[in-house]
Every structure is written in C-alpha cells, then in structure tokens.
Amino acid sequence: MFSSLSKTLLRRPLFSPTAFRLISTAASNPPSFAFSYLVNSCGLSPESALFVSNRVVFETSARPDAAINVLKSHGFSQSQISGIIRKWPRLILASPERTLLPKLKYLRSVGFSGSDLATMITCAPYVLRRSLEKHIIPNFGRLRDFLGGDKYAIVAIRRSPRILIQGFEATVDPIVKILRYNGVRESSIVWLVKCQSRTLMTSYNRLEEILEKTKGLGFDDPSMSKFAVAMLAVVGMSESTWERKLDAYGRWGWSRDDAMSAFVKSPWCLMLSEEKIMAVMGFFVKEMGFESSYIHGHPWLMSMSLEKRIRPRCLFFKHLSSHGLMKTKVGLSFLLTISEEDFLDKFVTPHLEEAPELLDIYREKKHMAMGTLVP
Structure with missing residues (x-):
C-alpha cells in the first residue's frame, strides 16, 4: 500500500505549472508594481495578476485608478471589475475620457440601468473596444428600429451582448433573412430576436434543419405564431429530454400521440419542466377532480402559473x-x-x-x- 502511494505521489506534481512559475518568479525577482496593484487593489488572484501583468505595463496607479473609478461610479462592483480585467487586461489602461465615459454614458442614455450595464459589460467587456460613432450607435439603432424601441433592443442585448460587439449585420440580419425566406411571420421573428437571440445565434448553422424538423412535427404553417415556440422546443430539448416530458404526461394516462397532438395545439406544454407538468396535472386531476383528457383538450392551461x-x-x-x-x-x-x-x-x-x-x-x-x- 505504501509503495503504491509513493508511486502515486511521484507521478503527481505537487504544484501546477502556473503556481510553480509564480513561486519561482517570487523567489528570484520582487513582484512588479503592476502585479502588486492587481492583487492588492483589484482583488485578482496571483495567477490572474501574473496573466494580466504580462500583457499590460504600468509603474504608477494613476491610469488604472482613473479607469477603475469610472467603472465604480457607474455601479460596477469590485468582483465585476476584476472579471473585466481578467477578460480584457488593457481595460486597466483605457482612457476614461476617450474610451470609457462616452460609451457608458451613451448606453445609460438609451435605457441600460446601472445593474444591467454592469452585467452586460462584465460578460462582454469588448463592447468598450468598439467605436461609439462608427459601431455602437449605428448598430444599436438598427436593432432598435427592427424591434420597435430602445427597451426591446436592450432586452435582446442583455440576452446576447454579441449583437453589440459583432454588429447587427453579422448576427441578427442573417437569421432574419432565413426566417423570412421560410415564411415565419414578422411578429414571430421580432419576438425570437428580442427574447431568444442567443439561442438563434448559437444554432445558426442548423437553422434550416431546425425549421424543417419543426415542420415535420406537424407545424406545417410557419406563419402561425406557435411555429416560433415549437422551433425553440426543437432547438432546446435533447431526445432524452423529449422522452422525459412525454413520460411525465404518460403518468397521467396520455399516450405519446396524445402528448404530441397537445404539443401541436400548444407547444409550451412540452417546454415545461417535468416538475411543473407533474404539479399542474396533479392539481387539476387530484385536487380539482378533472379528467386528464380534459387537459389534453385544453393544453394551453398547462403553461399558466400554478401558484x-x-x-x-x-x-x-x-x-x-x-x-x-x-x-x-x-x-x-x-x-x-x-x-x-x-x-x-x-x-x-x-x-x-x-x-x-x-x-x-x-x-x-x-x-x-x-x-x-x-x-
């Protein structure tokens, strides 16, 4: 047993390569000002501070303090600022007047709240690298005009900041063209872009396949509003998830055909969690005394809030x-x-x-x- 343990210890390094490099560096050279600042003032771990300090050089706190103070004044927390610096090290040397303030002020002016703005920038700090006049303003305008208002554009960007980083033509426009070509109604396209932009962009390469599969499930008229909901079910559920949902309804006496015909009537009924399916069916059948066949005839009732x-x-x-x-x-x-x-x-x-x-x-x-x- 001791021999086996010894061999295991000999095979397993005591320190990760990064930690070993940090120890070696600290032993041979005093930490740089930037490294110490990133650890002590920004809350970065030694590993993250080493990564960042290898990409930016500064000898005083003047410029990083100025950048950090701008973010704090706009509601960013210490942990959010640390996360941004890890993703985009050069932010710490960004000019408040040229790079940060104009963009933050514009985004606040169109309706991003302090918390929404901080969350969006933390997830996608590269937004602040894009030109305000040449990129951010025109692309926000395109999205706003398409969705019908600033607040709807903000909803879409909150769900997928990639729209603002890469631009409307690179992200939304190709999806809209495919959906329109396949006959999806305009109001459904607007809803999909507003509420499901990330899902659409992640699935862009499979979009034609998804449209065909949705039609094959009984939604042969893409101009109907429920077609867009059915698309999301096709995109978002694996085969095993479909089986679990069908099985949940099966416990209340529905056949697979019953569940699929209910899905065609109201696609939301198969997008519910298994827990909600069981809870709602249990209330209708056990507490209220309804036959489960009645719910099959009115499947839209399943998507309402039980509580x-x-x-x-x-x-x-x-x-x-x-x-x-x-x-x-x-x-x-x-x-x-x-x-x-x-x-x-x-x-x-x-x-x-x-x-x-x-x-x-x-x-x-x-x-x-x-x-x-x-x-």
Whole structure:
C-alpha cells in the first residue's frame, strides 16, 4: 500500500505549472508594481495578476485608478471589475475620457440601468473596444428600429451582448433573412430576436434543419405564431429530454400521440419542466377532480402559473360553488384565461353584498398559494 502511494505521489506534481512559475518568479525577482496593484487593489488572484501583468505595463496607479473609478461610479462592483480585467487586461489602461465615459454614458442614455450595464459589460467587456460613432450607435439603432424601441433592443442585448460587439449585420440580419425566406411571420421573428437571440445565434448553422424538423412535427404553417415556440422546443430539448416530458404526461394516462397532438395545439406544454407538468396535472386531476383528457383538450392551461393563477382561482371558485354562490356553469378554460380585472368583476364583486368577506377570502387564497402574507 505504501509503495503504491509513493508511486502515486511521484507521478503527481505537487504544484501546477502556473503556481510553480509564480513561486519561482517570487523567489528570484520582487513582484512588479503592476502585479502588486492587481492583487492588492483589484482583488485578482496571483495567477490572474501574473496573466494580466504580462500583457499590460504600468509603474504608477494613476491610469488604472482613473479607469477603475469610472467603472465604480457607474455601479460596477469590485468582483465585476476584476472579471473585466481578467477578460480584457488593457481595460486597466483605457482612457476614461476617450474610451470609457462616452460609451457608458451613451448606453445609460438609451435605457441600460446601472445593474444591467454592469452585467452586460462584465460578460462582454469588448463592447468598450468598439467605436461609439462608427459601431455602437449605428448598430444599436438598427436593432432598435427592427424591434420597435430602445427597451426591446436592450432586452435582446442583455440576452446576447454579441449583437453589440459583432454588429447587427453579422448576427441578427442573417437569421432574419432565413426566417423570412421560410415564411415565419414578422411578429414571430421580432419576438425570437428580442427574447431568444442567443439561442438563434448559437444554432445558426442548423437553422434550416431546425425549421424543417419543426415542420415535420406537424407545424406545417410557419406563419402561425406557435411555429416560433415549437422551433425553440426543437432547438432546446435533447431526445432524452423529449422522452422525459412525454413520460411525465404518460403518468397521467396520455399516450405519446396524445402528448404530441397537445404539443401541436400548444407547444409550451412540452417546454415545461417535468416538475411543473407533474404539479399542474396533479392539481387539476387530484385536487380539482378533472379528467386528464380534459387537459389534453385544453393544453394551453398547462403553461399558466400554478401558484399565481391556477391554484388561487380554482380554490376560490370551489369555495363559491360549495356555498351556493355560483348559479351558472363556468368552464375551467374561461375561469383561468380571463384577466384579473375581469375575474374580480365576474366572480368577486357581484357577491360582495351577500358575502362581503369574499374579497378577503380570494386575496388570502392567492397569497397562500404564492407563499406570501396577506398585506
């Protein structure tokens, strides 16, 4: 046993190559000013500080202090600043007036909040390397015009900063052309770019294949809004994930054909987690007494929030029925799809005279379902 352990120790180096180099460097030469500054003032590890100090040289803290102070004044945390420096070492010597401030001020002016801006730049610091006038402003403008507003462009960039780094023509435009050519409706394309830009860009080389596979699943009309949702299911789920979702519905008596026909009616029903599928079906069938076949006929009900809508409304309606306050029959689909205002007008307000406590009961059931206290 001792012999085996000795051989293992002899084969395994005590230090990583980088750590050994750091120890050797520290033993033979005093650390550079830049190395010490990066460790002590920026919070970098010795390994990261060595990497950065091999790429930037400075002998005083004046320039790095100026760059770091600009980031701090715009809401960047110490850990975010450290992460940016690791990804883009030359940031620490960037000119506040020429490189940093104009771009940060512009991005704030179009609607990026402090936290959104800090998160986006931390993920993609190379945005700050691009020309403001020649690249950032025109590309943000193209995206804004396509999506219909600054706030929608910000949503897309938050999900994929690559749009702002590489530009609209290199990232969004090729995807839009393929989708349009295949007949996907314009509103769906806008929604996909706004909310799923990263997924689309990651899958760009397979986009034609994904479109064909989606059509083959029964979505033969790309101009329908649900086609875009079905595309995301095809992109985002592996074969094993599909099987697990089908199996989850199978536990409630659905055949594979049942699950796939429900998917064609409402693609969101197969994009839910297995936990949500089981929880929602369990509530409808076990607590409310519905047949699972009814849910198969109304699969869009599955995608609603169990805690915020399904449970409180169903339990409140059950309370009305048990106290003889419901004189007409109401379908589950209607009960759950009407707006909150219409729900209150139809099911709560008409009974307040004879049962003034109903509003409190509904609020209590809603807050209990959401796990919060009634204010």
